[in-house]
Amino acid sequence: MRRLLLSVAAMAATAPLLGACVPWSDPGSGDGADDPRTHAAMPAPGQCDTDPAAPKRQMRGAWFTTVRNIDWPSEPGLDAREQQSELDDLLDRAAGLGLNSVFLHVRPTADALYASEKEPWARYLTGEQGGDPGYDPLAYAVEQAHRRGLELHAWFNPYRVGWKDPDLENLAPEHPARQHPDWLVEYGDEGYLDPGNPDVRAWVTDVVLDVVERYDVDGVHFDDYFYPYPGDGEEFDDDSSFREHGGDFDSRADWRRHNVDALVAGIHERIQQTRPWVRFGISPFGIWRNADSDPAGSDTAGLESYSAQYADTLTWIEEGTVDYIVPQLYWQRGFDTADYAELVPWWSEQVAGTGVDLYIGQAAYRVGDEGFRGADALSRQLDVNAEHGEVGGDVYFSISDLTATGRAAEAMAAVGDAHYTRPALPPASDSAGEAPDPVSELTAERVGPGRVDLAWTPVDGARFYAVYRVPGDGGDPCDLADADHLIGTTGAGGDGPAFTDDAPADGPVRYHVTVLDDYRAESGPGPAARVSPG
Structure with a gap:
């Protein structure tokens, strides 16, 4: 050196076609927990319109x-x-x-x-x-x-x-x-x-x-x-x-x-x-x-x-x-x-x-x-x-x-x-197989006008976690198909996985956390956590 010296990975073979994706909806309890029946697989490449300015992998x-x-x-x-x-x-x-x-x-x-x-x-x-x-x-x-x-x-x-x-x-x-x-x-x-x-x-x-x-x-x-x-x-x-x-x-x-x-x-x-x-x-x-x-x-x-x-x-x-x-x-x-x-x-x-x-x-x-x-x-x-x-x-x-x-x-x-207005996940290994297990429990707590703290149960085999923030109460699998709503990644070590959103949105949002395994294959989102306006 100095003379001294994008695509999203297919997450599961059984991923549903876009028209068959289960929508991610919140029953509106406001307690930060989604109905686990709404869990859906991450859409595979080509199933969603994506923003080339916000590549998921780079x-x-x-x-x-x-x-x-x-x-x-x-x-x-x-x-x-x-x-x-x-x-x-x-x-x-x-x-x-x-x-x-x-x-x-x-x-x-x-x-x-x-x-x-x-x-x-x-x-x-x-x-x-x-x-x-x-x-x-x-x-x-x-x-x-x-x-x-x-x-x-x-x-x-x-x-x-x-x-x-x-x-x-x-x-x-x-x-x-x-x-x-x-x-x-x-x-x-x-x-x-x-x-x-x-x-x-x-x-x-x-x-x-x-x-x-x-x-x-x-x-x-x-x-x-x-x-x-x-x-x-x-x-x-x-x-x-x-x-x-x-x-x-x-x-x-x-x-x-x-x-x-x-x-x-x-x-x-x-x-x-x-x-x-x-x-x-x-x-x-x-x-x-x-x-x-x-x-x-x-x-x-x-x-x-x-x-x-x-x-x-x-x-x-x-x-x-x-x-x-x-x-x-x-x-x-x-x-x-x-x-x-x-x-x-x-x-x-x-x-x-x-x-x-x-x-x-x-x-x-x-x-x-x-x-x-x-x-x-x-x-x-x-x-x-x-x-x-x-x-x-x-x-x-x-x-x-x-x-x-x-x-x-x-x-x-x-x-x-x-060029880096949104975060990006690292490229996945070509050897990636089936998607890892998703996060099963996720909580989000607004602790002030400029901070939301997230925590979730560790997942065996997780290498990294990706955190998304989607505006509104509804849910669409394509919301996570590019990096438009990706707000960061964090490691899987430590006492327990957690993330702080220090620039939260003013309106209602839904947080999703996905798992990246050793191959950097990404899981589906699991249940979401909903946060109301501060």
Whole structure:
């Protein structure tokens, strides 16, 4: 990153046709309880007219970068409480911006921001690789993100070992490059684990699956670093690996792409076998190939990830070895070399009909630069996305740019006004099955002119809850088909599920709470709670 680095899911196979939906009506008791006989299933996609400006599902994420302390922790050596307080603040700000997902950098240089028996603690925690921070940052981050209704995707760099100073010169004894020096390839002032070594690919896969098995993450995420970006004429020295393992390939470039493809496919398969609700996605450099190199490429003239990092994104899409992609489209509209307005439709065409979701990597860090000036710098980019239905959301680089006082914060406020007027649920896993059980008991109490407190009985298997506020006394299943009445999400942990509506409507309303399970499939609404005017 920065070179350092919508549809609603079908909720039940037996969901009634729109004309047969049971209306949600309140007997008018005023005690906050609905007649349970009025419970109806959530309508399936296409059964209701929906507002495209209020999508029910949309990725709204930000990268939380740990390498070189770009985002978090702000500096190495903070004590556990200081690190946790900083992370809490960033998560609060992410939720306050209307985001629903965070991408936490858990393996920046073949080391760990979590308790690992495989790799040492990352130096960005304590200042020393292998230094114990006194708590488990990933476990804490998952808990705190989920409490706020945010997904957490664990972001890995598969091969990067770091820079000579300080990384390569100060590798911890338990670092894989110290344990297996033949795995390390030095390239310029950087070091990489050799992607052409099958033992390295097996190691990286095991490291990723160790996290998937032990932490309740919502996704696994890779960025654009596979083979390194090209240096000044220097060659990546994988001669010995090519001699040993590349015998079936006439082209070293094809062999390198095979190595990356094999890693991607193997990790996707292992995740599906282990925890199929964990979504696997990659954020490649924004250009696959230029049209003058391949007729299937985009009308661009920049560096090609296909031949630079040997990242054949189109193969991953065609073979379904990723669940989503987030191309880094860090260029402005009208830029001759790589026009944002050209690349968004090109990427949309690549995912159309494949089942692979498309989100756009947004350059929040560039706000204020040429082509990214003005308070609408990011909103202009999202205007293009809105013209292409295959775009399912955005991920911003990075959280510190969005939350620091300055131009990017102003631009993000404009995104909120223009594009994030309503909350959105995170995209559902393709493996989602039947809808979870609904909430059976819901109460709503007006405790003042500006507050309504909701509480409900916990539901087994709930990951998140979604809260809706529908005006009026009547009820229609289509009221919940988009996000027009969605007011927020909350986590399933804690002493008991609850939500505070701090901007309640003046007139009578009905509150509904739905359940999102591990797959992020959504339940029907269950009985509603009615609140009269304050």
